[in-house]
Amino acid sequence: MAQPSVHSIHRGQVLLAHPLLEDENFQRGVVLLADHDSHGSLGFVLNDPAEYRLHEALAGDWPNLPLHIGGPVDQDSLFFLHCRPDLIPGSHSIDGFLHWGGEYETMRRELLAGRLEAGHIRFFAGYAGWSANQLDGEVEEGSWALIPGNMVNCLGSEADLYQSLRGHLPPDFKFWSNAPRNPTFN
Numbered sequence: 001m002a003q004p005s006v007h008s009i010h011r012g013q014v015l016l017a018h019p020l021l022e023d024e025n026f027q028r029g030v031v032l033l034a035d036h037d038s039h040g041s042l043g044f045v046l047n048d049p050a051e052y053r054l055h056e057a058l059a060g061d062w063p064n065l066p067l068h069i070g071g072p073v074d075q076d077s078l079f080f081l082h083c084r085p086d087l088i089p090g091s092h093s094i095d096g097f098l099h100w101g102g103e104y105e106t107m108r109r110e111l112l113a114g115r116l117e118a119g120h121i122r123f124f125a126g127y128a129g130w131s132a133n134q135l136d137g138e139v140e141e142g143s144w145a146l147i148p149g150n151m152v153n154c155l156g157s158e159a160d161l162y163q164s165l166r167g168h169l170p171p172d173f174k175f176w177s178n179a180p181r182n183p184t185f186n
Contacts, residue, residue, distance in 0.1 A: 009136060011036050012095035012149040015043065016165055021143055025072040028162040031128055031144075032081070032154050034100045035092070041130040044070040044081060044100070046154060047161040054123050063111060063118070066157055070124030080107065081154060082121040095149055122155050145170050 010033070017029040031043040050057065050067040057067050058078065070079055081100050085091045087110045091102030110116040130138070138144055147168045158164055 009033070009036050009041070009139060009146065012098070014046075014147050014149050014152050014154075014165075015135075015139075015144040016147060016162065016169060018143050018145070019169075026128070030152065030161045030165060031071070032094070032098075032149060032152070034081070034094050034127075036135065038132060040132050041135040043128045044068070044079065044124050045128055046152065047158075049157075050125055057125065061112060062108075065118055065121075065123060068122065068124050070126045071128030073127050073129045075126035077126065078104075079124045079127055080121055081124070082107075082116070083155060084110075084116055084120050087116050098149070098154055119155060122157075 013033045013036075015029070015031040015033060017026045017031075019028065021027060021029070026045070029048070030046045032046055033041060033043045035042040045068065048069040050069050052067055054065040054067045055062040069075065079100065080102075081094075081098055082088055082091065082102070083097055083099065085093070085099045085102070088099070088102035088107045091099035093099050107116065107121070111121065135144075139146065145168070147165065151168060152161070152165065
């Protein structure tokens with residue numbers, strides 16, 4: 001019989017990838033967990049900027065805002081985090097302050113009208129997803145460290161977010177945090 005997880009995973013937490021995690025989608029990744037339940041988990045990589053900005057990636061009139069790669073799943077779709085559920089109905093609460101998704105056309109109209117400001121929203125192409133119990137297993141095996149979401153400005157764009165969060169890594173992660181991304185280059 002499987003032992004119950006000693007980790008309490010819940011939406012709003014931030015996942016920090018083990019410094020030697022080899023999955024190129026998550027190397028030195030910082031992932032906001034937007035949802036986690038018995039059916040699976042969904043999150044957004046906070047530190048993987050896209051090569052294009054929002055107005056370059058989407059057709060039509062869009063502001064010149066950053067676009068991030070939210071994860072390897074459904075990268076042809078646009079997702080967004082925001083702190084303005086009063087302007088974007090139909091959004092999903094992450095922690096009472098942060099929300100994800102909502103009525104797309106309303107969001108776009110509020111953004112173009114200037115009522116929804118750049119510091120209130122962040123855009124992603126794709127998301128990170130895990131099937132039921134998959135993330136629990138990855139945390140148990142040491143692929144991820146969990147930190148409280150309030151330790152990170154999820155709507156900001158810090159230059160090296162992973163490095164700035166190194167102090168929150170568990171001791172066994174910290175040892176490897178200065179290793180090169182590809183140890184064979186050393």
